[in-house]
Amino acid sequence: MKEAIAEFEKIQSISDSDYESHSILKRKEIVEYHLKNNKSYQEFVGKSDFNTEVSGWNELPIMTKKEFQKPLSERLSNGFTTKNVYLNKTSGSSGDPFIFAKDKFCHALTWANIINQFGWFGIDFNSSLQARFYGIPLDFIGNTKERIKDFLKNSYRFTIFDLSDKILEKVLLKFQNKKFDYINGYTSSIVLFAKFLQKKNIVLTSVCPSLKCCVVTSEMLFEEDKLLMEKQFGVPVVNEYGASELDLIAFQNPQGEWQVNSETLFVEILDDNNNVLPNGKEGRIVITSLYNKAHPFIRYDIGDIGILDEKSTFKKPILKKLIGRTNDVAILPSGKKSPGLTFYYVTKSIIEDDGNVKEFVVKQTKIDTFDIEYVSQNKLTENQILNIEKAIATYLESGLTFTFTRKEKLERSKSGKLKQFISLIK
Incomplete structure (x- = not known):
């Protein structure tokens, strides 16, 4: 930890003007390391060397959770075994859980970052x-x-x-x-x-x-x-965004900005064709772990959609908005795609006005049918239900069918998380 904290403070001391060069160098180093020492990543890229200067970076293939659906022993770099790394398992909230590894220095850097950001408060x-x-x-x-x-x-x-x-x-x-x-x-x-x-x-x-x-x-x-x-x-209530296989990704600072971790990660926003989007545009969040030598996470599509703020810099990127997971999207009869949280947000704004409803989830059971399960002191009135249906028709489209089911408590995952929108449509 002492070594990691010293390294973390050294990274933080790099000036704004030098930070882009630092970021390019760290990306180059981690890619070259895994191309030399990780057979699985070599096979994934298709070659053992690669031009990682700025022009070549965008040509590196995008990793997804599906690349990790094989034994961990096949994914570890040379010199690393399950005995000398930090091991954990992702939550599986995206539908593709997997076991991952971090080398111990990388894991210590994760904690140096957490200690630093909680220290803000x-x-x-x-x-x-x-x-x-x-x-x-x-x-x-x-x-x-x-x-x-x-x-x-x-x-x-x-x-x-x-x-x-x-x-x-x-x-x-x-x-x-x-x-x-x-x-x-x-x-x-x-x-x-x-x-x-x-x-x-x-x-x-x-x-x-x-x-x-x-x-x-x-x-x-x-x-x-x-x-x-x-x-x-x-x-103060502080919003944290992280991933167990990576690090804290963004943490709300005392100024209310969702500050992205640029010390141990490199975060990009890509479109559906893997082109890098300018700040202010919505796209897929793709992340590179700059220090994990045990296991490659290079241009890793984490499965989330978000926007980087226009005022972001290399040293201080700001997450303007986190929209949700790519698999939390509702496909509507018209062909329109809408983040599932849109339903949750619209419904929430109406039924929670009087404090009657404690919590609820929205489930898409058919392309035009949604089941809203809720916990409340009193059953929803016909007028409340009508208002919800009108609001969703306004914000999304008309012709959708809703059923409302009052429950004693909502079903949570084994970890205790509450998934607010669930699509049962394949």
Whole structure:
């Protein structure tokens, strides 16, 4: 870690004017390393040498998760084995889970980056106490291992598989009795806690004054939810965007900008033909890990769609908008394609006005049929349903059919994440 933190600070000290040259050099080095030392990447590129200057970079092929659907041993670089690397598995939220590796220095750099960015909000990983809203294995061994990790990381984990008012009362009691410095976890779970506090007319810092910030991750954060959380928690809400196989990709800075990690990653926005798009244009997010020698992630299509801000520089890229995953797209009868979160956003703006609906998901079951599952105190009225259908017809297209199903609780993944839009159409 000492070596990684020193390297991270060295990268940060590079001037704006020299940063483009630095970025080109690091990309050149990592490509040449894997072409020389990684048989799998050699076969993928089709040659063992490549012109990686600016003109040649755009000719490098795009990696996707499908390239990693083979044994890890076949993907590791020379000199690396499963015994001398950091191993983990992706969540599989894109439908293509895989085991990946990082060399230990690269993994340490990931933590140097995390420590740096959380430090923007006064969080010290050696001393700050974390209130963690994450999933946890329910079997005894898995559960015990995670609890031990949490203890060592100065973290207290709240189980998120049951967030009824009865359970949230116990969560609130913990905040009254522990000096938490920050909240970290899945957006949907933390939003539910904020709504619980709103109902009780409690601002969290009034019972836990040590709280400094709340960092949400893994699920989409809507502006209304952010405002609600900031009001009920009494601290800034920070939006994090990351990928376990890479690093923190973007982290909201104190100025409210979604600052992209340029220290250990190189982020591009590409169109459907793999052409690099200018800043301000929407496209596929493609990322290169600049330091991972154990496993290549070079021009890796992570499966997300986003926009880089026009004011981005090589040293300080800004993520203007994260639109969603490429596989979270609804295909409509007219042939129109629309991000599934459009349905969620339009529906949300209508049915949450009175605070009745706690949370909901939208499922596309047929090309013209959508099922909205929701948890609420009272059933939706006919007028609310009519307003939702009118709004969706206005924003998308008419002729769509909706069914509304009230549930006691919504189905989450094994990790506890709530997928807000699901298409069952192949």
